[in-house]
Amino acid sequence: MGEKMISSIAELIADRIGSMPAGERRAAQTLIASYPMIGLKTVAEFSAAAGVSSPTILRFVARLGFQNYPEFQSSLQDELAAQLQSPAIRTLNPPSPGGTASPMLEATLDNMRETFRHLSDRQLADIAARLAERRGKTFLIGGRFTDPLARYMAAHLAIVQPDVVHLAGQESMWRDRLIDMGKRDVLVIFDIRRYQDSLVRFAEKAHQRGVQIVLFTDQWLSPIARFARHVIAGRTAVPSAWDSSAALFVVAETLIGAVTRQLDANGARRIREMEGLR
Amino acid sequence: MGEKMISSIAELIADRIGSMPAGERRAAQTLIASYPMIGLKTVAEFSAAAGVSSPTILRFVARLGFQNYPEFQSSLQDELAAQLQSPAIRTLNPPSPGGTASPMLEATLDNMRETFRHLSDRQLADIAARLAERRGKTFLIGGRFTDPLARYMAAHLAIVQPDVVHLAGQESMWRDRLIDMGKRDVLVIFDIRRYQDSLVRFAEKAHQRGVQIVLFTDQWLSPIARFARHVIAGRTAVPSAWDSSAALFVVAETLIGAVTRQLDANGARRIREMEGLR
DNA sequence: GGAGCGCTGTATCGTATGTTACGTATTTTG
DNA sequence: CAAAATACGTAACATACGATACAGCGCTCC
Numbered sequence: 001m002g003e004k005m006i007s008s009i010a011e012l013i014a015d016r017i018g019s020m021p022a023g024e025r026r027a028a029q030t031l032i033a034s035y036p037m038i039g040l041k042t043v044a045e046f047s048a049a050a051g052v053s054s055p056t057i058l059r060f061v062a063r064l065g066f067q068n069y070p071e072f073q074s075s076l077q078d079e080l081a082a083q084l085q086s087p088a089i090r091t092l093n094p095p096s097p098g099g100t101a102s103p104m105l106e107a108t109l110d111n112m113r114e115t116f117r118h119l120s121d122r123q124l125a126d127i128a129a130r131l132a133e134r135r136g137k138t139f140l141i142g143g144r145f146t147d148p149l150a151r152y153m154a155a156h157l158a159i160v161q162p163d164v165v166h167l168a169g170q171e172s173m174w175r176d177r178l179i180d181m182g183k184r185d186v187l188v189i190f191d192i193r194r195y196q197d198s199l200v201r202f203a204e205k206a207h208q209r210g211v212q213i214v215l216f217t218d219q220w221l222s223p224i225a226r227f228a229r230h231v232i233a234g235r236t237a238v239p240s241a242w243d244s245s246a247a248l249f250v251v252a253e254t255l256i257g258a259v260t261r262q263l264d265a266n267g268a269r270r271i272r273e274m275e276g277l278r
Numbered sequence: 279m280g281e282k283m284i285s286s287i288a289e290l291i292a293d294r295i296g297s298m299p300a301g302e303r304r305a306a307q308t309l310i311a312s313y314p315m316i317g318l319k320t321v322a323e324f325s326a327a328a329g330v331s332s333p334t335i336l337r338f339v340a341r342l343g344f345q346n347y348p349e350f351q352s353s354l355q356d357e358l359a360a361q362l363q364s365p366a367i368r369t370l371n372p373p374s375p376g377g378t379a380s381p382m383l384e385a386t387l388d389n390m391r392e393t394f395r396h397l398s399d400r401q402l403a404d405i406a407a408r409l410a411e412r413r414g415k416t417f418l419i420g421g422r423f424t425d426p427l428a429r430y431m432a433a434h435l436a437i438v439q440p441d442v443v444h445l446a447g448q449e450s451m452w453r454d455r456l457i458d459m460g461k462r463d464v465l466v467i468f469d470i471r472r473y474q475d476s477l478v479r480f481a482e483k484a485h486q487r488g489v490q491i492v493l494f495t496d497q498w499l500s501p502i503a504r505f506a507r508h509v510i511a512g513r514t515a516v517p518s519a520w521d522s523s524a525a526l527f528v529v530a531e532t533l534i535g536a537v538t539r540q541l542d543a544n545g546a547r548r549i550r551e552m553e554g555l556r
Numbered sequence: 557g558g559a560g561c562g563c564t565g566t567a568t569c570g571t572a573t574g575t576t577a578c579g580t581a582t583t584t585t586g
Numbered sequence: 587c588a589a590a591a592t593a594c595g596t597a598a599c600a601t602a603c604g605a606t607a608c609a610g611c612g613c614t615c616c
Contacts, residue, residue: 021593037359040318043574053595058575069574080358081315102402104532105394109387116383118310120292124380145433148426155423156520221311226304226329233311240535242434250524254382257518299563321604331565336605347604348572561614569606576599584591 008079009072010035012064023052024060036076043069103239108246111235115247118233124251127214127230128258136184137163139211141174143199146190146245149216149252153188156256160263160270171198178202183210191215191222192236192243203227216248286357287350288313290342298341301330305338314354321347381517386524389513393525396511402529405492405508406536414462415441417489419452421477424468424523427494427530431466434534438541438548449476456480461488469493469500470514470521481505494526 010032017028030050031039038046047054058069066072131138138157142150147168154166167174181187187206191199200223203213207227215228218236225231234247263270288310295306308328309317316324325332336347344350409416416435420428425446432444445452459465465484469477478501481491485505493506496514503509512525541548 023594034359037355037362040355042572044572054574055576055596056594059593077315077318081312084315102394102399102532104535105390105528108528108531109390112383112387116380118288118313120289121380122292123295126296145430148430148433151429152423152426152523155426219311221308223329225307225311228307229300229303231307231311233307238531238535240531241538242531242534244531245430246524246528246531249527250383250386253386253516253518253520253522253524254380256520257382257516260519301564320602322602332604333566333606334564337564557616559614559616562611563613564609564611566609567607569604571605572601572603574599574601576597578596578598580593580595582591582593584589586587586589 009039009064009075016063020060020063023056024063026050026052027057027060036080039076040073107238108244111237111244111247112250115234115251119251123230123232124254124258127232128255128262130186130212130214130230131157131188131255131259132161132262134161134163136182136186137165137180138186138188139165139167139177139181140188140190141167141199141202142190143192143196145242146192146216146248149190149245149249150188152249153252153256157259159274160260171202175202178205178209181206181209181211183212185211186214187211188214189216189222189224189228190245190248191224192218192234192245192248193220193222195222195224200224216251218243287317287342287353294341298338301334302338302341304328304330305335314358317354318351385516386522389515389522389525390528393512393529397529401508401510402532402536405510406533406540408464408490408492408508409435409466409533409537410439410540412439412441414460414464415443415458416464416466417443417445417455417459418466418468419445419477419480420468421470421474423521424470424494424526427468427523427527428466430527431530431534435537437552438538449480453480456483456487459484459487459489461490463489464492465489466492467494467502467506468523468526469502470496470512470523470526471498471500473500473502478502494529496521 013028013032017025020028027046027050030046038049043054043057047057050057061069061072064072066075138161140150140154140157142148151166151168154164158164158166165177167177187203189199189203191203195217203215203224204227207213212230213224213228214230214232215222215224216232216234217225219233221231221233232248232251234245234251236243236245236247238244291306291310295303298306305324305328308324316327321332321335325335328335339347339350342350344353416439418428418432418435420426429444429446432442436442436444443455445455465481467477467481469481473495481493481502482505485491490508491502491506492508492510493500493502494510494512495503497511499509499511510526510529512523512529514521514523514525516522
């Protein structure tokens with residue numbers, strides 16, 4: 001060993017700022033002062049802010065070990081992205097005061113907050129409205145591990161409105177159902193990585209038929225996003241061998257609730273009728 | 279007033295995404311999914327990530343009211359800078375006093391914390407150990423709305439170990455499976471109110487045959503609790519017409535993770551083998 | 557079923573941006 | 587104090603990036 005652990009560019013700078021000439025040191029200090037925003041701007045702006053010339057900025061990033069300025073910027077962006085994605089780390093991780101030991105639970109709660117943070121009320125309302133308006137049918141389908149979510153949602157929706165179909169079983173089974181689908185219909189798809197080819201193909205064909213697609217996926221977006229009218233990107237990372245679908249589950253429940261509320265007038269009566277039939 | 283307060287680009291997008299053509303909507307969704315990092319990259323990268331062409335990205339930012347792409351990027355950077363300076367104010371979403379927007383989400387998060395508060399690590403570990411030891415078979419079954427949870431758990435467990443059976447379909451189908459069950463087996467049941475008679479009867483018979491029962495239920499406890507070896511009581515109350523199974527879902531995921539970890543030595547090899555078979 | 561409109565991608569263009577060469581200033585060393 | 591080495595900025599350069607013109611296509615509305 002003997003090598004220092006350098007995990008961020010800020011540390012890298014702190015490590016080498018001692019052996020820098022005056023101009024580059026000014027660049028370093030300027031960057032640290034409003035880290036890392038200045039580094040994301042152009043060389044010209046950076047140099048102006050630091051009160052040095054452009055080449056000095058370039059020599060500065062070269063000294064840090066980067067081949068060129070864009071490479072340096074990419075590094076900064078990656079660092080930022082990592083920070084933004086894990087809110088737990090950002091707060092310097094106070095491991096939940098009075099509480100839960102399980103890191104699994106903590107991660108799951110974070111995932112949910114983060115998922116909803118990227119999900120506007122407006123978008124949820126739009127989707128709920130689309131699901132509630134009874135023009136065509138509603139189809140639901142999921143991948144290997146997410147199919148239960150489709151099932152769960154279908155089970156609830158089918159109670160408050162007719163024409164809700166969960167596509168299950170053999171691929172050949174539901175592929176043939178395409179023929180029943182048209183532009184008045186909605187297809188709800190659950191697909192997290194590894195994204196399933198069969199689902200992608202299915203989504204594409206449905207899209208070609210004019211079906212509106214609502215996609216539940218992870219933050220890396222299934223390729224189906226290309227065809228989707230609405231995309232819900234849930235966080236899935238947890239300290240486990242598996243990805244977590246819990247955030248998507250909660251979004252699904254939220255939607256179920258919203259749709260039910262919208263259908264209240266008709267839906268309530270429908271539910272009562274159903275009760276009577278049991 | 280009458281004019282909406284738009285304080286972030288994310289809100290701006292949420293506000294206008296409804297009136298965007300398909301291509302630009304894909305751009306919007308891609309940006310929201312990993313907000314705001316993609317927007318800081320070049321038009322080419324952005325367009326590639328969204329699966330559209332460069333002009334579509336430019337039309338997208340134009341529709342948001344920006345004169346050109348650099349101006350759009352500057353806005354994103356300013357927003358980021360403001361966020362980084364005051365980590366407390368993390369308003370990406372409609373501000374909604376007191377934190378997250380949806381009361382539904384708040385209730386769900388509370389439910390989870392509460393559920394885990396009443397659930398000792400010890401108990402979870404015991405259940406995981408019982409599920410991991412391969413003496414007999416593992417059966418899973420659920421009620422009308424909770425069957426998808428059983429399915430979800432079965433789908434995962436079946437990968438790390440053999441002899442995992444999800445009991446589905448007609449009642450008559452799985453009732454007959456009782457004959458295969460013995461005291462070396464485990465039966466995982468999901469049952470929240472209204473508790474289903476058929477499930478209760480099934481649990482009772484299984485119990486008589488010496489099957490160990492793990493019960494996922496709500497805080498009022500299904501009658502099956504009488505026969506269960508382990509009871510997991512999840513909170514289900516949310517501001518909706520429906521009960522929420524989200525807390526139980528998270529417990530299920532936690533258990534899946536724990537079992538997988540325990541089986542690591544064997545399980546990992548098994549997973550690899552399975553990958554090979556696909 | 558046909559005409560019109562709007563959306564989208566391809567190809568081209570201009571330019572802002574990063575990069576490099578070179579000359580001058582400043583510091584360092586014998 | 588002189589001479590060399592290093593650092594820095596000015597100016598010219600090349601590339602890659604954003605912007606635009608245009609044509610093809612699908613969709614909607616008569």
